[in-house]
Amino acid sequence: MRFEVLGPVRMFDGDRPVALAGALRRNLLAVLLARANDPVPVTTLTEALWGEPVAQGTSRLQVHVHRLRQELDDPGRLTYVPAGYALRVEPGELDSAVFAALLDDAAGEPDPGRAAGILRRALEMWRGRAYQEVDLPDVGAEAERLTEQRLLAVEELYAAELRAGRHEVVVGELLESVRHNPMRERLHGLRMLALHRSGRHAEALSAYQHAREVLNDELGLDPGPELRSLHDQIRAGEAVEVSGATQVPAQLPHCATDFVGRELALSELDQVLDAHPGTIPIAVIAGTAGVGKTSLALRWAHRVKRRFPDGQLHADLRGFGTDTPVEPGDVLAAWLRALGVDGKDVPLDPAERGARLRSLLDGKRVLLVLDNAVSADQVRPLLPGSAQCAVLVTSRDQLNGLVVGEGARRVELDRMSRDEARLLMKELLGDLVTDDTTAVDELIECCARLPLALRIAAERVRRHRHRGVRQTIAEFGCAQARLDLLDSGDPQASVRTIFAASYRNLPAAEAALFRLLGLHPGSEMDAYSLTALAGTGDVRAIRRGLAELARAHLVEEVAGKRVRLHDLLASYAAELSRLTETPAERREALQRLYDYYLQAATTATGFLAPGALPERKPAHVTPPMRDHEEAARWLDAKHETMMRIAEAVDGEFAHYAVDFATVLDTALDFGWHVDDAQRIHGRAREIAARSGDREGEGVALRGLGVAHFRRNEFGQARRFLERALELARGPSATATALLSLGEVCVFTGRTDTALEHLRRSARLYQEAGLQLLGLRPMICLGRLHRRWGRYQESLECLSEAARVAAAHRYQPAEADASYALAGLHRDLGRHADAAEHAERALVLARRTRFRFLEGLVLHRLGTIRRCLGEYPRALENHRATLVFARKMRSANLEAMALTAMAETHAAMGDDMEASRCHLHALGVANSGSSHYVRARAHAGLGDLHESAGRHESAVRHWETAVRIYEALDAPEAADLRRRLSSDITPSVPC
Template identity: 70%
Template sequence: MRMRFEVLGPVRMCDGGVAEPSTGSMRRTLLAVLLARANEPVPVPTLLEALWGSPAEHGASRLQVHVHRLRRELDDPERLTHEAAGYRLRVEQDELDASMFTALLGEALGEPDPTRAAQTLRRALGFWRGRPYQEVDLPDLAPEVERLTEQRLLAVEELYDAELRAGRHDAVVGELEEAVHRHPLRERLAGLLMLALHRSGRHADAMAEYQRACQVLNDELGLDPGPELRALHDQISGGRAAEPAGRAPAPSQLPRTTGTFIGRDHPLSELDRIVDEITDAVPITVISGTAGVGKTALALRWARRVERRFPDGRLYTDLRGFGSDSPADPGDVLAGWLRALGVDGKDVPLQVAERAARLRSLLDCKRVLLFLDNAVSAEQVRPLLPGASGCAVVVTSRDQLTGLVVGDGAQRVELDRMGLDEARLLMKELLGDLITDDGAVDELIERCARLPLALRVAAERVRRQGHHGLGRIVAEFSSARDRLDLLDGDDPQARLRTVFGASYRHLSASEATLFRMLGLHPGREVDACSLTALAGGADVRTTHRGLAALARAHLVEEVAGKRFRLHDLLAGYAAELVDTTETAGQQREALRRLCDYYLQATTHATGFLAPGALPPRAQRFEVPPMRDHEDAARWLEGERELLVRLADTAEGAFDHYAVGFAAALDVALDFGWHVDEAVRVHGKARVVAARTGDRDGEVMALRGLGVAHLRRTEFGKAHRLLDRALELARGPARTAGVLLGMGELCMATGRAETALEHLHRSTRLYQEAGLPLLALRPMVCLGRLHRRRRRHRASMECLLEASRVAAEHRHPPAEAGAACALAALYRDLGRYEEAAEQAERALVLARRTRLRSLEGVALHRLGSIRRCQGDHARAWQAHLAALTFARQVRSATLEAMTLTAMAETHGAMGDAEKATRCHLHALGVAGSGSGHYARARAHTGLGDLHEAAGRHDTATRHWGTAARLYENVGAPEAADLRRRLDEEITRSLPC
């Protein structure tokens, strides 16, 4: 005999014989927790918490003892296994009473014959012996106990509902009275008892039961009876609840359900809520969503779940709104429904309005569910709506049916594509042990756009190929266009092209053009301005209206910021339509318009970041509104990936766009610290510009490429590129830009005097060219260089002037740069409050305007200032933020500087060991070829720590290394260390 486990009462198990309670409270608790999550790994901390209230010391070994004892009581010790995620108890469905009960309940709920349903429910209730998990009181089990208890009450209610439908009202009155006594607040039980009494000829007792229910609900909960109990009272008092002899059976037209339905808990609960909350009108629900998303399956699952609430019938029709056939005529649907409700064919009215009125009359005072599948419009649905509040209507459509929502009080449930977890569960259900690679399943799910229809077709293809099918299908699905071929199933209704095409055919000509252009657009998310340019549209407002129509038809998804996107399968379908509708020349011209639009918009946005850096472009297209630097920075960051791709992929007749986009993106890529993208974009632009003889384009590409290598601390490459740019540069503005890069490079490599010369000249040339705001960048660099050389007065003059001009012109990049540099200057001068204020200001400005190149430095500055203020907690917070940022942008220099600052904070807190580790880590990050200042500071700090510990020789070696590093970059700190070394040598000499 099989092993048997019981939890619907005291926890028991047996191996063939009579079930006995598990001996020992610990083992019983262990068994209960494992059974509550049967066939799933239960983490060890969860078990320790259940057994001892906390992960106690030596808890794991004590747990193993109880696991070992429990294994000895099992028929097979291998049932209880240990794996990385915890302990797993293997239990078959027919071995656990709770699983058997749940399975029988589900079987009964789907059984149309009331006698067989009642028999099945009595078998299910026979498993119960008391409270679930009796004698085991654990908070973690409370949800499972509550779930099982609720299922038991549902089974009791369904049992007596089935008995009444079978005509056994006399036989169950006594049982119902006992059930109502045990559960006096269950309104459905009270209603069933009222109905049984009434049908048994005990009308007065039925009315008395209603009064009793009212009193109990009012006394216990302060509530009146719900709409269903009140409606039943009205029917009984009006004599309409008894079933007359010879009554025609209630129509039950719901289609057959599919074998597998997974998830969708939220939309199901939304459907429940709508029907529960609306009491004085007909609840109408529109389930809308894209093709293949599972609208019909959801509506049918819900309808099956609640059909017992509509004992007078369930009417269904396929309105064929998006099929290959013509949409269903409401008059024909009404005629069919009237006949189903008992109207003789010869008595069906001829006019649609009369048929609709007859339907409303027949449904008055009845509880009928009307399921309208695949509706195309509100006009198609309206004649089919009942007037009785006891009825409910559920409509599915690919359109949002706004007319029904606005004009008829319908509520909409938007059904989105499946979540990843839901899709995984569906594939597990469909494929079972054919799943050998979870990663491959996830890849297949995404390639099917998480559409249930596509997932089912793909799963069928995997099943046909057996255990090797999953990997093959994933490989075959790599191409978006091939995917549509592979997802064309044998059933025409299950072909993705068929269901997508049905939606496409309902579009107007202009809407269809927009949909096709979405398939041509290279971006994943599209705004109306770019789509207008691509489609050659007249104006953006018209495009907005077209996109709104596509969204209503669920052919496009609206995302944040009035942007739109197609999922992968729809994108592949739209791309196919482009190839079959637009010629190659038309497609080229559309893409040329798109590139011109993006160049115009990028140039416009860059004008806020660096006014005057680029000559203005002709205003051919309407671009998104940009009021200030913040708007422009946000737009550039949002479109950056696409703009870089356009520059990267510009070939043939389009290759000149590589130069244009490199120039337009230069400032944004540098400010945003997108170094890898800058190398790609400027590298390609350099090749194209040199080949086509575009000297200005080559200078800008060389300068941008040189600065990118500078950010990577590849100083040799940066020097060669900037030198070549300086040779080719013509005009003050171009020369000034190159000199700014040369000045920054010289600062980084310790050539301070040359850096001063380049930066002074860059500032002067920008001013001569009438570009005062561009002159602020070299001016701020001059201020930083003067501070580093301890020329504090000169630094203050440069930075305050830059800050004044930037504020006067409301230019955030320069304001942020000056504030960050002033923060360091004030810190060096011991003016910590002013330093903190400037650092905070720089951080706010950098984040608001997406100046990532400055954000990390501001965080680093703030950490060191907080340490100087003695606020170690806030210093540490800033250090960690700066370190995280440095690793995100892969800046070894900033990471090393931050680690040395963290070491200094550890030292200030008296933790020499952690300070030493941080300094050593900083040396490892900085390497030997760059990061001179960070390495010098780390060696200085290590020397100080060794000196404090009495290790004078080691301290001297570190100080000597630091002095040499500082000397390499001409830093004044070298002289300080040399004096300290001289003092150390003098002190060590014999008297």
């Protein structure tokens, strides 16, 4: 295939043009080519094609993707990956990439005549404007970059021609180029030089006057210093050389000489450079204040700067400091000047500055270091377009937007290890370390292995060398808070004193708010929770107060209008609260905060599981939640804070542990927070049993049962769920317990009991008026029917569930139904339909943060790709599932992924790798209760042994598989038994 974008967008299969029917198809191809070989998010594509997210945008996009695939020489070129759709373009197939490669060749060609010839070949590729007839914002930036690249190529062409002595030949061409590009000072200069070298000195001086008039009329500016200097040289009759030299910036600040350790982080940064050739290496060093992010960044930057001979750019974005964060446009202006752009020529529009920077960096090896970034939005405008550049960002924020959207790799910088802290103390204290290594270790722990605290403590030791380390520890009071440890009485080295100076300058209202922050159990706080804590009801007043605290640098602002305190500030705020507020005032504030979180969590859970919880009286102002995505996002962000509350409450507040376990139940399961679920439900069960709260105990038991089920601990799960069913009161609680118990029965081979539980669960939900909650048992029934080959019943069940879910815009059930339909269509041989259902399920699962389902969909999509014969894509899905499973610590899903990988390798004829994967899957499955996966692995190994002529070994594996399948009441048992008895070799399943 060939693709052309240097003019109207065109596509060729060999020499045959491929017609692009309709503007939408052409625009889709244009967006994909603008990011060739990189995934483009579905939302980006739908917004590009229709201007905004539209109803059923994903399904409409899939139609156009399917049709575009049919027009490609290989449909596998256009693939769907978790990050979006990616169009594979091989080297030499895209004219803009060939153009860029020719420019690189010309830049490396020492002979100017040959360089000019290469540049002329490159420029002859242009047939008009880049991406002509495509008017899309997502393509506009790339078109602008290419246009700037073309103009630079024109300038380099004539500079090469002049260096080759062809000044008389190009005078006329330069005149034409100047007419078309009157704002390009370098073209004016090259024309002047060509005229001057041709002996036409008067015309050269006249050309300068013309350039001056044009620039003055159009921009109100005089020519820049280079053009003025050239004019003076020509007027003086001096010989003038053609200069193509550019400035090489070297902006890295000094690196601390006493930097130690961090070898793992340095190694991770090294890996970023070489991880994915062809993409821009972007690394984000993230960590708390005082952890040494800047020191690490500068250490690494100095270590690798020789790999970037075209320079190093640096900017302190001041995202977390005493000043306002730097605007990206200001950084761009400074960088352009550092790269040789005259200040008068720096564009006024930040977007134009970004485009100019990308053009200047194209093909160059430059390292960009962005220190102290506040957000991904602050960084994005500063990113280069060339994969030969690299970007290093430091921030107290996680910068998830860069990681997810731009493919950045985050390097988490934690507190120093003990060994690293010892090395630092040895560097700072010298011989004092060897005097008493045990005391030094105690000092390190007193400082919590935080580099900033270690340096302050070391300075204190050095200042009083005669006392020794141990006496210094005794003075600090190692058993007390870190504030006491670092309160040396010296204003220059006392954290408490520094905080106090800022605190004393606060107005009374802001001072009270700061003290309340010390009571908040969360690591991050928003205005809504703090409004409840303060008992004011005025969110705007709290926001104004937080803004004042941020200006006083007593809180850190983070994305999403939240604030946080690092540990030292949190300790100081809590200390002030204990000294100022009465115990009764603190209790009342905490009660308001707990009630607020229960109210907000109940509202959010209403989107995840409509009707599962009784409504609470709205006593507090809560953040707006307009749809499931907002609710899931809020629960995902706040569940950790609520967990802390549930684990900490006691005495008169102990009942809150039961309340929070109840409201978080669905969110913890959807988000695959299995460990959290076991902890909170375990404590809730204990408290509920102690207080005689049978309803609360039943909810906790059901939550524990589900948690054990997710860990494949089926025996414990069934015991907890059966007891929960006994304690259930009312149709909703009974239906929920039956649903979970039915799911366990499905997995343990109790099919008849599972059918009974699931049908009763669905019926009870309907009787209680909870139609949407009733979709889940309905979908489970559909999956069970499919498993037993009752395909029509399964289709009716699942289609109805999908219809109801879509009609009510209940996305979790839509995702679950789409996942189940994908399996059904796969089993029916409708593989294209199966893939569409699976892709939709994956989008919905991710959008709704339904992590448990996301992992299963990734697995199913891989099996469908295998059925389609798309083995490389199937393996990509298997590997993605494997990574996901290990991240979620799911042994069952990990074993499933390994087994699926084995079956794909077997289908590809790679029996050795298939056997290795099956054996690995058995090792993982045997460590837990993944019985079905064990059976499938044994069946697969039997197939491999049989194909290798080892019949007896094959039979042993098949018989083991049959025994497990029969214990699970799985239909595969009968099929495998029949094939064993008839000596027919089983085929590799889809």
